[in-house]
Amino acid sequence: MKKLIIIILGLLPLTTIYAQTDSTLNRTIVVENEYNPTVIDASKVNVLPKVEEPTVAKKTVEYATTSRKIIGWTKESMIPIERDMMKEKASRGYLNAGYGNYGNALLDAGYLWDITNVDRLKVDFLLNGMNGNIYCPMHKRSDDWSSRWYDTKVKVFYNHVFKPVTLNIGGSYMSQVYNYLGTDSANSLAWVGENKHQHNTVGDVFVSIASCDKDLPFQYKLQTGFLYFSQKYSTFGSGNFDTGFYVINEESSNNHANYKPDKDIEKKIHTEGEIWTGLKEEQYLGLAFGMDNMIYSPSRMPNYTSILLNPYYTIEGDVYRAHLGAHIDWLSGDNGGVDFAPNVKAEYIFQNSYILYVNIDGGRQLNDYGFVNGISRYWKMDEFLKPSYTQVDAKIGFRASPMSGLWFNVYGGYRMVSNDIYSLSTLKFNEPNKGYYTVSFVQSKSKVSYFGAELRYSYKDLFEIGINGLYQGWKTNGLFEYTDDVLLYYAPKFKMDIYAKGKVYAGLNIDGGLKYIKRYSNKLNDVNDLHIGANYEILKNISVFSQVHNLLNKEYGILGYPQEKLSFLAGIKLRF
Structure with missing residues (x-):
């Protein structure tokens, strides 16, 4: 017992020393046991659902099928014969064929090939014309005019999309x-023997490129x-027109019966383009x-x-747009020189759908x-026509859309044109007592004030109505031997x-309307074409149509040539 007491007393100093050196040490020991409860259907909670990779359906690239119009070549013979009520779904091919009185004929066809995702070819064909007798009160002929004209046109357009540019050939x-x-x-053309018909041949080819890489510093x-x-x-x-004299050149003076004039041929090499770059956000500087x-x-x-030059600067804000530019144009030859004209457009937008504009x-x-x-x-040409x-x-105008489906535009302005052309109905003689009427042209300065308005309202895809009118007040500088009444x-x-x-x-869709023109001269009958038409789909992608013009059976002429009275055209339309 004494030994045990001695041992305990001997250890006391050691315990005291330990307590003094580790008195500030606090240790916390956490013992975690794995938590794995048994829950019914736990796997349905702990297992993530299978994730399937999304798939994107590949779509065919759609391209614009119209090329930029070539300046100065605006003849379009493909006149629409009806207004389509609903926007049709895209179809690759179409065929329209119709026939009517006065021998009116129409054959219109085309097809669009998507060769690849980046290549497209479009071909169109049009035959349009008439062959019938037309009454001629304005020229006091004793018999009807056996009128005949046919336009046949073929168009080809190819488009290819490269990575940086698009290429168009047509x-x-x-x-x-x-x-x-x-x-x-x-025979109105006395010099061509039995051939009574004139023949014009018109053709063009073009190639164009346009940038499509928006990362380029310029476009x-x-x-x-x-x-x-x-x-x-x-x-x-x-x-000479308006006289009974025939001008015979040296080659034909001895034997007019064998005179056959040369073709008149015009060739044009046309180039146009535009380059522009962004200065700041919504600001551009360019040159056309x-x-x-x-x-x-x-x-x-x-x-x-x-040569035409058009430098410009544009800026667009939240409530305004502005285009500031100028036309600087040069013409070679004796009638040439440099001309200048403004090119300024501005718009102020308020309440999102009301626009006040100045051009x-x-x-x-x-x-x-x-x-x-x-x-x-x-037409005929007696001398060189200077460019106008x-x-x-x-x-200045105001256009707006105050409510869904309603749109209107009211405007007025003033135009001044040097060397403006005026159309005249002229009588031309091949030889004494044998002549024919043509449309010739003379030139003088014109000053025109005008006022116009347009209104359109549509309700869903059920109906649409519209009206537009234009009044023009003409003044000329006059021309030797020609009064304003003639010009x-x-x-x-x-x-x-x-x-x-x-x-x-x-x-079943129907359409109709009235085209009215009041001429400057009171000696002419007004152009007055009241027309109506219908289109009925008898089967999917197959429909029949009809169009009737001049329902009032009016007599009127355009540039000296009488037009058809009551006329109709009916046919079939196919889409494929």
Whole structure:
């Protein structure tokens, strides 16, 4: 016992020393046991559902199928014969065929091939014309005019998308066959023997590229093309109008019966483009340009070159847009020089759908064969037509859409054009007592004030109505031997177009309207075309259509040529 007490007393100093050196040390020991409860159907909670990789359906790339229009070549013979009520689903092919009184005929077909995801080819064909007898009260003929004209046109367009640019290649060919209105039923073209018909050949080819890489420091587009216009039996300067005198050149003076004039041929090399870059957000600086090289044979017309430049700056904000530019145009030759015109556009937007706008523009218009042929196929040219130049065309307007489906536009302005062209109905003689009527042109400065309004309302896909009108007040600088009454004989003083279209029930759509033109001269009958049409889908992608024009059976003419009275066209439409 004494030994045990001695041992305990001996250990006491050691325990005291330990307590003193580790008095501040606090240790916490946590013992965790694995928690694995047994729960019924626990695997349904702890196991994640299987995740399937998303799949994206590959879609065919859709491209724009229209090319940029070539300046100065605006003749379009493909006139729509109806207004489609509903936007049709895209179809690769179409065929429209119709026939009517006055021998009216239509054959319109086309197809679109998606060769690959980046290649597309589009082909269109059009045959449009008439062959019938038309009453001629305005020229006091003793018999009807056996009118005949046919336009045949083929268009091809190819598109390829590269990574940085898009490439477009296209072309067209059009044949126009028609006969002039003679002073009687005898051959109006006396020099061509039994052939009573004139023949124009029109064609063009073009290639264009446009950037599509938005990361480039600048964007661009460029197009160049070749255009060809040929008139088989030349009417250039071979006779005097409004007289009984025939001008015979040296080659034909000895034997007029064997005289066959040369073709008139116009060739145009047209180039246009645009380059622009962004300065800051919503601000751009750019330059648009164009060049036309005109070549004629035989050399009755002078060859010349026209160069157009249009530098500009644009800015767009939340409630405004502005385009500030200028036209700087150069023309070669004796009639040439440098011309300037403004190119300014501005818009102020308030309440999102109300826009107050101002446009002040100008520029050059070449009065070449392609342009005058678009005015009338019965044209003739007695001398070189200088290019017209719009010195200023200032317009201010207000357009808005105050409610869903309703849209209107009200505007007014003033236009001043140097070397403006005026159309005249002229009588041309091949030889004594044998003549025919044509449309010739003279030039003088014009000053026109105008006011117009447009209104359109549509309700879903059930119906749409619209009206637009334009009043023009004309003044000219006059021309030797021509008063304003003569120069402005065919000038439109007031134009109005009213239309309506609607869906009667599923598959049946109807449309109608009125086209009215009041001429400057009171000696002419007003153009008054009241028309109606219908389209009925009898089977999927197969429908029949009809169109009736001049329901009031009015007598009127356009540029000296009488038009059809009550006429109709009916046919079938296929989509595939």
